[in-house]
Amino acid sequence: MARPAALQRLQAERAIDTRREGPRLPGWPFSSRGIRLLVLALVTLITISFLSRLPAWTLTELRTFDYLSTVDDPTPPEGGPIIVAIDEPALADINAQWPWPRSLHAELVKQLRAAGAKAIALDIIMAEPSTAENDEAITAAVGPDIVLAGDETLIKTPQADQLVRTTPLPQMSEAGARTGIASITLNGDGIFRNVPAYDDGFAMELARAAGHKPQHPPAGALIQSFGPARSYPTVSYYQALDPKNFLPPDMFKDRVVLVGLSLQNAPEIDQGGVDAYATPYTVHTGKLISGVEVQATIYDNIVHGLAITEAGLPAVALSILVAVVLAAATVWKATSWRTLVATAAAVAAFAAASYAGIRVSHVFVSPLGPTVAFVAVAFGQAAFDYAQERHQKRQITRAFAQYISPDLVRRLSNDPSQLKLGGERRMLTVLFSDVRGFTTIAETMKDDPEQLTTLINRLLTPLSDVVMDHGGTIDKYMGDCIMAFWNAPLDDPDHALHAVKASIAMQDAIGTLNRELEREAAASGRPLHVLKMGVGINTGECIVGNMGSTRRFDYSCLGDSVNLASRLEGASKNYGVALLLGEETARLVSERYAVVELDRIVVKGRTVPSPVFTVLYGSHRAALPDHNAFLEARYAGRLTISDPAFEALPKAIPELAPYYALMRAALAQDKAAP
Secondary structure, eight states, rough: OOOOOHHHHHHHEEEEEEESOOOOTTSSOSSSSSHHHHHHHHHHHHHHHHHHSSHHHHHHHHHHHHHHHHHTTOEEEETTEEEEEEHHHHHHHHHHSSOOHHHHHHHHHHHHHHTTTTTEEEEEEEEOOOOOHHHHHHHOOTTTEEEEEEEEEEEOSSSEEEEEEOOOHHHHHHTOOOOEOOOOOTTTTTTBBBBOOTBBBBBHHHHHHHTTOOOOOOOBBBOOOOSSTTSEEEEEEEHHHHHHHHHHHSSSTTTTEEEEEOSOOOOTTTOOTTEEEEEEEHHHHHHEEHHHHHHHHHHHHHHHHHHHOOOHHHHHHHHHHHHHHHHHHTTTOOOSSHHHHHHHHHHHHHHHHHHHHIIIIEEEEEHHHHHHHHHHHHHHHHHHHHHHHSOOOOOOOOOOOOSOOHHHHHHHHGGGGGGGGGEEEEEEEEEEEETTTHHHHHHHTOOHHHOOOOOOOHHHHHHHHHHHHHHOOOEETTTTEEEEEEEEESSOTTHHHHHHHHHHHHHHHHHHHHHHHHHHHHHHHHOOOEEEOOEEEEEEEOOOOOOOHHHHHHEEEEEEEEEHHHHHHHHHHGOOEEHHHHHHHHHHHTTEEEEEEEEEEOOOOOOSSSEEEEEEEESSSSHHHHHHHHHHHHHHHHHOOTOTTHHHHHHHHEEEEEEHHHHHHHHHHHHHHO
């Protein structure tokens, strides 16, 4: 089909532009190719930083490790463990129901010792008594050169998590046998890759029994896998019972021996198997490896220092940064078919470098990050060139906890039985905030309900964000008032401190909103409504839970401590301060903030006066003794209107100047009263 001439000319011009720096298009935000590459590199780094947190990214890196650590078909070190397999020939020859009599295992131990075995590990759990004769036989056979398998299981229930250890019978340990925990942990894709973290692990104890002084690999170290199933020298159980007739001479001499289930026909990965696991080598064969062979692999990794450490964040970040720089250098002048060749070469180089790190220094630096970084920068710049796009910004927006109590939502979804009336007693810090004089403001806007609604939303939105950013749970809105609490539904050891920090940030948010309202009022000619907020915070024992009817309820709290917090908020204006604290709250935050007592008030329902406090934001600690003396004189009735403290303290503590003025006015009023 013939193409129009204009279209052919346009395509020709674009082909030329991909080989040189194109002209800056109208509205293009960047003036040079270098700046565009810099932006693309930064976007790539940010994107990878987010992607690397996804489980799928981690599993992809581990699968890359599987291929790289086994691509050269590594074999076990010479002179390593020998496996005595409980396999099909042994089951047929012995012809006894499993579990076999322990006297048979005792005989095996004697034969292996006689054949010169240095240490013997039985990957068989013997935690329950059998017959007295069998238990006595195995007890008599074991000693310091014998390792018996134990197990560790985590049992999770709605009430608690319980860690259960299963160990051999006590008389076996008393006879000198070692106990090694044979449990292993699988990754999220069901593959065994990490050296177990137990200091008394099965392979670790076997190494000690063999006379080594093993050093435990770093936490999370990756295993070096060796070949497919039965890569280790393996004999059948029945052969080891009579090594003189079935096995070559000196086969077990000075060797470490592991005994356990190891079928000749290794099960397929999609079929599963008893005591059989997928390992890094499974990606090549699709077959599982027996548990006893896994333990032999762990033993060699520990004894020969073959375990592989994952590179730390600095090394990974550096490799990604180098890849970005190389990609930018590759496409610095132009992009073409050579970009594809260079990208393929770079990917191969990253894989080769990662393989070299595994083999030379036993460190795994994943090639996934550098590969993705290089491809993203190279092909991203190619997309810029070929499409002649002006600009490509990647904006990643995520919402974090923007609704009330996301922790509560997760708890209820995990346990719907909580959807009922009732609660629990918890130590909470409760906050009440209220805008002073808002009723008057609302009255002036009664003819403009839309403006009033907008103002309330502009007020409550930043205040709510502050509460949730500081770990609080918003209980309810009451007009312009917010009730919130800390330390529920989940524990918050610093609940009082977080509540006070939130109250300070709320005052800052009010200040920001007032400045916006002032600018808007000046521009529109409307009257300015300056918002001032009072906050009351109290800490104490409350009842918290789902409260309401069987059809509708809220997660809320109640109790005397809640009532006191509400009264503190209302009383704050009587003391000329924006924040009033209860006694327990003041005590809990006194190490972080300068708190001062202002008065002692009697709350409804109580007969003992409760001291109230506020927070000083400035550095006024030197004046606190004078303030305390002022309070003592006031409580003792010695304070007079002419007391010099009324002149000195407002200068020393300017934040409390309104408070001292109110106290002086109260004295004058009391004196004038008949």
